[in-house]
Amino acid sequence: MAIGTSKRISAASARAHTRRNKKTNSSNLPSGLLGTAIIVLFIGFLFGAYQAIQPPPPKICGTPGAPPITAPRIKLRDGRNLAYKEHGVPKDAAKNKIIFVHGFDSCRHDAYIAKTLSPDVVEDLGIYIVSFDRPGYGESDPDPNQTGRSLALDIEEFAAKLGLGPKFYIIGYSLGGQIVWNCLKYIPDRLAGAVLIAPAVNYWWSGLPANLSSEVFYQQKLQDQWTTRVAHYIPWLTYWWNSQRWFPASSLILQSTDLLSVQDKELMPKRADRNNHVAQVRQLGEHESVHRDLNVAFGKWEFSPLDLQNPFPTNEGSVHIWQGDDDLIVPVQVQRYIAQNLPWIHYHELQGAGHLFPHADGMSDTIVKSLLQGK
Ligand SMILES: *[C@@H]1O[C@H](CO)[C@@H](O)[C@H](O)[C@H]1NC(C)=O
Numbered sequence: 001m002a003i004g005t006s007k008r009i010s011a012a013s014a015r016a017h018t019r020r021n022k023k024t025n026s027s028n029l030p031s032g033l034l035g036t037a038i039i040v041l042f043i044g045f046l047f048g049a050y051q052a053i054q055p056p057p058p059k060i061c062g063t064p065g066a067p068p069i070t071a072p073r074i075k076l077r078d079g080r081n082l083a084y085k086e087h088g089v090p091k092d093a094a095k096n097k098i099i100f101v102h103g104f105d106s107c108r109h110d111a112y113i114a115k116t117l118s119p120d121v122v123e124d125l126g127i128y129i130v131s132f133d134r135p136g137y138g139e140s141d142p143d144p145n146q147t148g149r150s151l152a153l154d155i156e157e158f159a160a161k162l163g164l165g166p167k168f169y170i171i172g173y174s175l176g177g178q179i180v181w182n183c184l185k186y187i188p189d190r191l192a193g194a195v196l197i198a199p200a201v202n203y204w205w206s207g208l209p210a211n212l213s214s215e216v217f218y219q220q221k222l223q224d225q226w227t228t229r230v231a232h233y234i235p236w237l238t239y240w241w242n243s244q245r246w247f248p249a250s251s252l253i254l255q256s257t258d259l260l261s262v263q264d265k266e267l268m269p270k271r272a273d274r275n276n277h278v279a280q281v282r283q284l285g286e287h288e289s290v291h292r293d294l295n296v297a298f299g300k301w302e303f304s305p306l307d308l309q310n311p312f313p314t315n316e317g318s319v320h321i322w323q324g325d326d327d328l329i330v331p332v333q334v335q336r337y338i339a340q341n342l343p344w345i346h347y348h349e350l351q352g353a354g355h356l357f358p359h360a361d362g363m364s365d366t367i368v369k370s371l372l373q374g375k
């Protein structure tokens, strides 16, 4: 045994010795070239990868080669401008002033509530509504530092500079409804009342039971599960994820019709006016508009709606959520849970309604009257 072992050792070391010799003898020059080639390829790969994840610079309205400014705009504290559009009675004659916050992939022209209110309701209640292009959309400047809090402060400053007085109402639709949570958190003293219409949810809000978050998370299409995961965990990859063509990305950005309910499909013709302005929506760049929206909506929040206190403890105003029970974009289960846990919310669930119910006949009148008259 002893002999056999020593034989094996010596044989192995002999082979190792031979190999070492071969390497040092024969591969000096080729390994140098190969190494250089690998380094060059690697740098090229890094550069390509860097370019692929790096969004192009935004177009700023009014600068050379960028779209023109056609709407009135308000300049904010840091020099950014917000473009807006007024609806209803003149501001100075108004009894009720409302700011409308548009949803994902939309702009100031998508102020559905304002556009479908009946003239009688507008006159009787003296309603003025202003909609604005959220930062990065339409003719507003982008905000690379955008957060939920900055959006609320933008709205506060916009209202002050527009002269809306100490308090105003706020109505947000879809992702704009989610932004109303930020207003309730950061600028409650400025609000006369608030409406969240089918407000988008964040699956990572604290206080949501884990079984509920995972149930609604996995109800999403696979591509949207990945899009929201990327926005939450690796937001610096959101541009690449939604620009690459190997896997389908956000079905909202791709404007898939799979997310339309039966009622939504019936209501689609009422959105035909979008053809007049849809080109404006993402004109500053997809990253400034829809990608940044995803990162703020599904990113890490500083608070959860479930932690909010009643902004109107003496009933001087009211907060409403309107939600369809057949909404395939925003899960009704989460709104129910929030409404159960925040008893000061007036929760209105609509049977058979999808995500586009504000377009249904008479819906805007109902929503606005319940806000302004407590009906
Ligand atoms: C974004 O934040 C950075 C760092 O705070 C600041 O230098 C920059 O001016 C901000 N950009 C805008 C457009 O506000």
Ligand SMILES: *[C@@H]1O[C@H](CO)[C@@H](O)[C@H](O)[C@H]1NC(C)=O
Pocket: 209, 211, 212, 215
């Ligand atoms: C989550 O778990 C709780 C407690 O077990 C249960 O009452 C609730 O119905 C569950 N919710 C869902 C959406 O499964």
